[in-house]
Amino acid sequence: MRLDDLADELDAVGDELARASTTMTLADPGARPFGADAAGALGELGRALHLRLSTVLADRSRESAAHGARFGDAAQSVRQVADGFRDVEDAVRDRHDLGSS
Amino acid sequence: MDVLERVTGAGLDLLDRVDRVLASGGAPATDPVWPLLRVVGALPGEALRFAVSLDAEPLHATSMELRARSREFAGHRAALDVHVATGTWEGAGADAFGAWWRALADYVGDGTSVDQASLAGRLLAMASYVDAVVEWIDYTRGDVAMTVADALRSHEAVALRTSTMDDDLSRAASTIGVRVLATFSDSLRNGRDLHDEWSQRLSGLPFHPPSESPPPPASGATRAHL
Numbered sequence: 362m363r364l365d366d367l368a369d370e371l372d373a374v375g376d377e378l379a380r381a382s383t384t385m386t387l388a389d390p391g392a393r394p395f396g397a398d399a400a401g402a403l404g405e406l407g408r409a410l411h412l413r414l415s416t417v418l419a420d421r422s423r424e425s426a427a428h429g430a431r432f433g434d435a436a437q438s439v440r441q442v443a444d445g446f447r448d449v450e451d452a453v454r455d456r457h458d459l460g461s462s
Numbered sequence: 463m464d465v466l467e468r469v470t471g472a473g474l475d476l477l478d479r480v481d482r483v484l485a486s487g488g489a490p491a492t493d494p495v496w497p498l499l500r501v502v503g504a505l506p507g508e509a510l511r512f513a514v515s516l517d518a519e520p521l522h523a524t525s526m527e528l529r530a531r532s533r534e535f536a537g538h539r540a541a542l543d544v545h546v547a548t549g550t551w552e553g554a555g556a557d558a559f560g561a562w563w564r565a566l567a568d569y570v571g572d573g574t575s576v577d578q579a580s581l582a583g584r585l586l587a588m589a590s591y592v593d594a595v596v597e598w599i600d601y602t603r604g605d606v607a608m609t610v611a612d613a614l615r616s617h618e619a620v621a622l623r624t625s626t627m628d629d630d631l632s633r634a635a636s637t638i639g640v641r642v643l644a645t646f647s648d649s650l651r652n653g654r655d656l657h658d659e660w661s662q663r664l665s666g667l668p669f670h671p672p673s674e675s676p677p678p679p680a681s682g683a684t685r686a687h688l
């Protein structure tokens with residue numbers, strides 16, 4: 362695999378993680394199935410059980426977005442490496458061309 | 463239709479009668495129904511409406527969605543892992559990238575365990591949490607249905623419908639109220655235990671970068687596929 366392909370794949374996975382972060386909270390079924398509308402301790406428990414889920418969905422969404430950005434940064438670093446190699450190759454070729462002329 | 467749905471209509475009719483008797487002060491101050499009312503914070507009829515409102519179906523869908531996400535994340539990581547392992551370049555820069563890739567990949571995880579501190583692992587843990595809530599809902603609905611069915615067959619239910627004596631009504635309401643609220647008290651305890659048990663396993667997931675910096679451009683590299 363070429364370095365540019367690796368960078369493209371890192372970017373693609375980063376984009377997937379970022380996309381997943383925007384839809385993560387859609388898995389939240391809402392508070393009603395937990396009995397959160399009820400009064401008293403039962404309703405409190407229902408709201409707490411739902412809050413646990415909605416909070417961790419938001420956490421995973423945030424973490425997924427941040428990790429997507431890390432993949433993007435890694436892709437950028439790999440592209441810089443590839444550019445560096447190309448510069449070195451160009452310099453060697455130029456020197457070789459100069460030497461042979 | 464589950465068992466609770468079968469007894470809901472008759473159960474609400476009976477427990478609403480219980481609620482009316484209890485709300486009008488129809489039990490002695492030392493009656494065991496009062497401590498249970500304080501624990502549950504709802505009259506028996508209100509508590510039954512809570513159980514009826516518990517709905518496992520949307521939670522099944524949530525659990526499946528979270529497991530699918532976990533597999534998806536692990537799949538992205540596995541595919542890239544194969545490509546990284548092909549040895550795109552060698553040297554100090556490649557070593558630095560390898561350390562970074564390991565940290566990035568570990569954070570995504572392979573989705574093999576709910577206890578794995580990774581995105582895929584936490585998604586599995588969330589699915590398992592939702593499954594545990596579904597199980598709690600099923601148990602609660604089942605236990606409440608059995609309790610209500612027993613109450614409907616009791617002679618206290620007959621008394622509540624036919625007696626005109628305040629003492630008979632009070633005793634019947636208290637007896638049924640204690641049975642129903644005790645079931646909800648158990649359900650509350652189990653639900654709170656479930657809530658507390660999962661708090662650590664669903665906690666935030668800090669990223670730990672490797673001690674080395676990201677790969678420097680072409681630094682110390684000896685070979686690469688461009």
